[in-house]
Amino acid sequence: TGVKGEVEFHNVSFSYEEDGNTVRDVNLHVKAGQTAALVGPTGAGKTTMINLLSRFYERDSGLILIDGGDIANVKKESLRKHMGFVLQDSFLFRGTVRENIRYGRLEASDDEVVEAAKLANAHSFIMKLPQRYETVLSQDGNGISQGQKQLLSIARAFLANPGILILDEATSSIDTVTELKIQDALQELMKGRTSFVIAHRLNTIQKADKIFVLEEGRIIEEGTNDSLLEQEGFYYRLHG
Ligand code: DGT
Ligand code: MG
Known part of the structure; x- marks a missing residue:
């Protein structure tokens, strides 16, 4: 995979516009292979943290390190080669199912594409599509469900x-059936990889190695589910 996946934020601040910081003085340390959950109310800065880690936006100040190296010194394309994204609106493009899965590793063989789809629990629904792996998807993936789109982006990440x-x-x-397939595939995908989850499901949050609670761009609490509940703070009021 090329990176171990240790991630550190040191005093990271950022704002989209000149007024007010969106992310304020964030410090965070996630060890290689750990799962970090980002939780907090809407507008707290969860997506922004991910945007900074993947350099869709550049931090204003502070340092973001992967395996000890400043990500600002890495080409964006190389950086993103080490990152897999499974998002709410998974980015499909107009092309076949195969091309969509292969995106990001264009040299992959047909067998590898099928193997990845199987790992993602996507193979069986793909085989029921009119042209199977050659079925052309539109940009917004019409003809397949939201859950199936997620399975495709999981297949892409496996590959x-x-x-x-x-x-x-x-x-x-x-x-429910697709949801279980997604959960099952994600669990497998996350094994041995550093994972940042913008988490909405209680189950995912509880299983995380570290939970970061954000509010107004700051990390106001961090810990495991148990330790955060013990603190009886913000997290406790949300999930206790
Ligand atoms: P969510 O997805 O609704 O649960 O909220 P978060 O936690 O992902 O929040 P985030 O990071 O999208 O937004 C943090 C703040 O930054 C919020 O006040 C909205 C603002 N913001 C987000 N994206 C943009 C953008 O593209 N441009 C500007 N100007 N502001 C943005
Ligand atoms: Mg968000």
Whole structure:
């Protein structure tokens, strides 16, 4: 995978516009292979933290390190090669199912694409599509469900084999069967990779190695589910 996946934020601040900081003086340390959950109310800065880690935006100050190296010194394309994204609105493009899975590792063989789809629990629904792996998807993936789109982005991530995973859990309803397939595939995908989960499901949050509670761009609490409940602070009021 190329990176071990240790991630550190040191005094990171950022704002989209000149007024007011969106992320304020954030410090965070996630060891290689750990799962970090980002929780907090809407507008707290969860997505922004991910945008900074993947350099969709550049921090204003502070340091962001992967395996001890400043990500500002790495080409964006190389940086993102080490990252896999499974987002609420998974980015599909107009092309076949195969091309969509292969995106990010264009040299992958057909067998590898199928193997990744199987790991992602996506193979069986793909085989029921009119042209199977050759079915052309539109940009917004019409003809397949929200959950199936997620399975495709999980297949893509298996194929890319990144050291760092970014998961933005769906809030929209996905049918139970597909939801179980997603959960099962994600659990497998996250094994041995550093994962940042923008978490909405209590179950995911509880299992995280470290939970970061954000409010107004700051980390106001961090710890495990148990330690945070013991503190009886913000997290306790949300989930206790
Ligand atoms: P969510 O997804 O609703 O649970 O909220 P978060 O925690 O992901 O919040 P985030 O990081 O999207 O937004 C943090 C703040 O930054 C919030 O006040 C909205 C603002 N913001 C987010 N994206 C943009 C942007 O593209 N441009 C500007 N000007 N502001 C943005
Ligand atoms: Mg967000």
